[in-house]
Amino acid sequence: MNYICNYSILRFLPYPETGEFVNIGIVLLANNGEFRFKIATRRQRVTRFFDTLDSKIYIRARNEIDEELSRLVGFFASHRNELNLLVSTFKHLIQPRETMMRFSEPGTLTTANIGEALETLFEHYVNHSFASKEYQEKTLERQLGSLLATTDLKQRYTERRLGDSEYDVRFPFVLMADDQAAQAIKPLYLGHDEPARIYDHGDAWTARITRLKRGQRQAKDTLFITEPPGEDQSKQVKAYEEVVRTLAEIEGVRVVNAKRPSRELIGEIRRGIPPTTH
Known part of the structure; x- marks a missing residue:
């Protein structure tokens, strides 16, 4: 009925x-x-x-x-x-x-x-079920694209999948130099309400980068631009900080807080670009 x-x-x-x-x-x-x-x-x-x-x-x-x-x-x-x-x-x-x-x-x-x-x-x-992590990360990607458009950098980046025929990973912003991935940028949403979701999402990307590195397919500079939880969410902040530390321990990986001023974010992006391509 x-x-x-x-x-x-x-x-x-x-x-x-x-x-x-x-x-x-x-x-x-x-x-x-x-x-x-x-x-x-x-x-x-x-x-x-x-x-x-x-x-x-x-x-x-x-x-x-x-x-x-x-x-x-x-x-x-x-x-x-x-x-x-x-x-x-x-x-x-x-x-x-x-x-x-x-x-x-x-x-x-x-x-x-x-x-x-x-x-x-x-x-x-109320819970914005339509706003999944995929939705949130697409929003972060659009924001980063707009930020890059304010400089001379956006046209240098393309969306690419890094890896090989057996395993590859999508990155929305990849800069190529001499047919190699010089830099790969991935906005990462880690502002979930539950610590477990923060750990799961962070662990998934740690595993992906580790696998790419093992196959020597990792970009020379991999930059994660992360959206953190609210400062008043102590358990979530703890999970976020642990995920950030784990990612940053991988050689060639850097992690930057998306809340940093635009000028600083652009500076961090430029820091990972090979001098010969500036």
């Missing part, structure tokens, strides 16, 4: 003057009278975005809206057969309000599983 669901995105907007907000939850009402909601429990993504905001303000506001929605679950359950009442209550819940917690315009979807629909919406709008 398919259900028609109305949903709205819960947003935290502490400074109405700027209009900036962070999606933190989903509320959903199905046409069988079932009401569900989910709110993010982690505060780091909010406090990282609003870095001057006292985290206690967000936690208090989140707890208050969680209590309000929990009470509504009971109300909806006790009036499950009064669909008109439930729809009007849902509309009242999500109507514009002058508070830090606000709701988006409603959306509609059809689903055979209400619980799965809630999770899918939450993953998309």
